[in-house]
Amino acid sequence: MLQPRLQRTISQPVTVEGFGYWTGRDVRVEFRPAEAGEGIVFVRDDIGSDARVEARAEYRADVPRRTNLCFEGVEAAMVEHAMAALAGLQIDNCEVGIDQAEMPGCDGSSLTFVEALDSVETVDQNAEVAQLEITEIVRLSDGESWIEARPVVDGGYRIEFELDYPYDAVIGRQSALIEVTPERFRQEIAPCRTFILEREAEALVRQGLGSRVTPSDLLMFSDHGLVGNELRFKNECARHKALDLIGDLALTGCQIVGHIVAHRSSHKLNAALARELVTRFSTVAPLGATA
Ligand SMILES: [Zn+2]
Numbered sequence: 001m002l003q004p005r006l007q008r009t010i011s012q013p014v015t016v017e018g019f020g021y022w023t024g025r026d027v028r029v030e031f032r033p034a035e036a037g038e039g040i041v042f043v044r045d046d047i048g049s050d051a052r053v054e055a056r057a058e059y060r061a062d063v064p065r066r067t068n069l070c071f072e073g074v075e076a077a078m079v080e081h082a083m084a085a086l087a088g089l090q091i092d093n094c095e096v097g098i099d100q101a102e103m104p105g106c107d108g109s110s111l112t113f114v115e116a117l118d119s120v121e122t123v124d125q126n127a128e129v130a131q132l133e134i135t136e137i138v139r140l141s142d143g144e145s146w147i148e149a150r151p152v153v154d155g156g157y158r159i160e161f162e163l164d165y166p167y168d169a170v171i172g173r174q175s176a177l178i179e180v181t182p183e184r185f186r187q188e189i190a191p192c193r194t195f196i197l198e199r200e201a202e203a204l205v206r207q208g209l210g211s212r213v214t215p216s217d218l219l220m221f222s223d224h225g226l227v228g229n230e231l232r233f234k235n236e237c238a239r240h241k242a243l244d245l246i247g248d249l250a251l252t253g254c255q256i257v258g259h260i261v262a263h264r265s266s267h268k269l270n271a272a273l274a275r276e277l278v279t280r281f282s283t284v285a286p287l288g289a290t291a
Contacts, residue, residue: 018104134258
């Protein structure tokens with residue numbers, strides 16, 4: 001195992017404003033410095049400073065297509081793109097204040113969060129980060145979806161995502177592989193946007209959800225191709241799934257050493273792997289688990 005790096009936080013608060021994709025509600029996010037060992041904690045500023053939910057896999061609510069956290073009635077919704085930004089930039093301790101449950105969708109990627117976090121300094125703290133080294137293969141599956149954690153010999157953290165949309169020829173099959181470092185995350189993963197099929201979006205709008213979202217706010221695919229937008233990468237959809245996975249595995253509260261391969265994995269399966277990895281391989285208390 002490599003020598004663990006020091007934990008890091010940000011030097012001063014920084015804000016992001018936008019609206020939630022699902023609810024359409026305006027939301028203000030304030031990323032704030034946090035003590036070593038605190039981990040990532042969402043704080044509902046609209047309720048009070050005690051209304052907190054730690055970013056841990058056991059607090060994931062069972063909802064489709066996104067990662068919502070809930071602890072004792074305190075909810076933080078669609079946290080995965082901000083979680084990916086924090087994990088990708090190796091910011092271990094941060095309070096994320098929100099004045100609504102749902103995080104802003106921004107452009108559907110982690111770019112807005114990364115730019116905000118990069119606009120302030122990061123600070124090394126006086127404690128080492130908890131490492132979680134995968135020492136044997138772990139595989140979870142759900143129907144045709146599976147996810148596998150494999151050991152590595154070089155101390156790295158790699159994410160590989162295989163996307164397969166057989167019922168949508170435009171997206172089709174694509175894959176993405178990334179060595180998760182802050183530089184590569186910024187350049188190759190953070191700008192990659194979430195995507196939806198036009199017919200799925202129409203079904204959500206009929207349920208009263210997502211009515212404020214336009215095709216310029218994310219990638220929307222019709223039967224004929226991408227609607228009103230341009231791809232940033234040929235395999236942007238697979239890269240976005242890798243982004244989601246990085247965000248979901250940050251719910252371990254640990255720095256992962258291993259290679260994760262996912263095939264059509266969902267947020268639910270990603271979080272199940274996060275829980276399993278902590279149970280099997282965590283040797284020290286994950287961040288946020290000290291209370
Ligand atoms: Zn996503």
